[in-house]
Every structure is written in structure tokens, then in C-alpha cells.
């Protein structure tokens with residue numbers, strides 16, 4: 136089995152909203168960190184919520200660890216560690232008390248690992264967690280997600296609110312988490328430089344649709360952003376054009392096969408995930 140998570144033809148409509156997840160499919164391979172990228176309201180949290188069963192899907196299949204997942208399956212959910220934007224723990228608890236509560240919730244609760252992360256993140260153990268800053272809350276959520284022997288982490292904006300040093304630390308924790316090739320992470324973030332640092336694969340979502348799903352190596356080796364005039368734009372192989380944006384005096388194009396371009400052409404080097412995101416989101 137190659138993939139820890141497979142999403143096939145997932146559809147979801149919200150009542151009283153024009154938004155829909157429109158038949159989306161993607162996969163998360165074992166041992167990988169997959170970056171989930173899209174602008175505000177693109178559908179990242181909705182996708183993660185339907186995978187977890189906290190939001191009802193209308194159609195489509197979700198397979199985790201090779202098995203079809205249904206909303207009621209508690210056992211499978213124990214194997215999924217989650218961070219969503221807001222913490223759900225009672226604010227009156229301290230970390231010491233929280234650990235005892237979680238030991239009763241998770242069969243695989245590992246107190247030793249939990250306190251290793253709590254110490255690593257320098258979190259106070261006897262302070263009520265409602266007084267925690269956003270960054271401290273995020274670190275606590277992460278310590279919890281990493282301490283019940285989860286095989287898959289669904290992390291929605293898990294690095295936001297953290298200072299650069301804490302972000303570095305956490306990205307190192309992510310890399311370590313997937314190292315044995317038995318576990319994976321799906322990570323959404325607006326801080327694309329974080330994704331750029333750790334992701335093995337990238338999924339771009341726009342308006343409820345997957346625009347691009349690509350391995351980072353493939354992106355680095357074969358993709359490019361080129362700037363050219365209209366005439367040269369027409370000469371680029373249509374299958375290679377992923378997205379483009381017409382500017383006043385030139386066209387900016389994301390191509391998937393940079394070795395097969397008409398010459399001469401200006402390659403934008405180096406390009407960032409932000410550059411790609413802008414073209415996919417704002418371009419055609």
C-alpha cells in the first residue's frame with residue numbers, strides 16, 4: 136500500500152453557502168509531508184473536516200490506511216492526530232491535569248512522549264491553559280497530536296502564530312515524525328516558506344477544486360515560470376501550460392516541462408511556491 140490517505144471524488148455543499156468541494160481527489164503517500172495550499176476560503180479546512188468526519192461529505196470515498204473511513208470509526212480516528220485553528224481543551228485545565236484526561240480518552244496515550252514535547256516547547260505544566268498565548272496553545276495542540284501514536288497528522292495552519300524559532304523547531308519535529316516512512320502529515324499553511332522547507336508533495340486548491348498536485352522534486356526539476364510575449368506564448372506546448380497570467384506587455388506562464396520550450400525564453404529563477412500560488416489563484 137503506497138498511500139496513507141486517499142481522497143476520491145469528494146464532494147461537499149454547505150447549505151446557505153455558494154461554496155462547494157467539487158469532486159476533489161488527491162493522495163498522501165506514506166512517509167511524506169504534503170503541503171495543502173490555497174487562499175482564504177479555498178476549501179482546505181472543509182477538506183480536512185470531511186476526512187476527519189467533523190463535517191459531513193455529500194459524496195466520494197476517503198481511505199485511510201487502505202480502509203474506507205466512515206464518520207463513526209473512532210479507532211481509525213485515534214490513529215489521526217489533528218490540529219485545527221482553535222483548541223478544544225477546557226481552559227480551566229493545566230497541562231498536568233490535561234494529560235490525565237487524555238490518558239482516559241486515547242488508548243495509546245503516551246505520557247512520557249507528551250511531557251518530552253511539553254518540556255521541549257517550554258510550556259508551563261501548572262498554569263491554566265486558558266491563559267496560554269496563541270503560540271503556546273498551538274504548541275500544546277501539537278504535543279497532544281504527537282503523543283497518542285497517530286500515524287497521520289492533519290494540521291490546519293499549525294505553524295501560524297508561532298515565532299520563527301518555534302516554527303523551525305516544529306518543522307524539525309515534522310520531519311522527524313515521518314522519517315520511519317510509516318507516518319505522514321497533511322499540512323495546510325499560508326506561510327508557504329514553511330511548506331517549501333518540509334513538504335515532499337504539494338496540493339494547490341482553488342475555489343473547491345484541486346488545481347495542481349505535484350511532487351516537490353518534479354516541481355523543482357521540470358516546472359518553471361516563464362515570461363514571454365504573446366507570439367511565444369502561442370508556441371508553448373498547450374499540455375505544458377499549467378497556468379498563465381496576461382500582463383500589459385507580456386505573459387507570465389507556469390509550465391510543467393521547462394526542457395521543451397521555444398527559444399529564446401526568460402525563465403524566472405528561482406521561483407517560489409508563492410509565485411506559483413499567485414499564478415494558479417489569479418491566473419487562468
Ligand SMILES: Nc1ncnc2c1ncn2[C@@H]1O[C@H](COP(=O)(O)OP(=O)(O)OP(=O)(O)O)[C@@H](O)[C@H]1O
Nearest residue numbers: 149151152154173174175176177178179180181182
Ligand atoms: N459551516 C459552514 N457553513 C457554510 N459555509 C461554510 C461553513 N464552513 C465553511 N464555509 C464556507 O466554505 C468555504 C471554504 O471554507 P474553508 O474554511 O474550508 O476554507 P480554507 O481554505 O480553510 O480557508 P482559510 O485559509 O481562510 O482558513 C468558505 O467560503 C466558507 O465561507
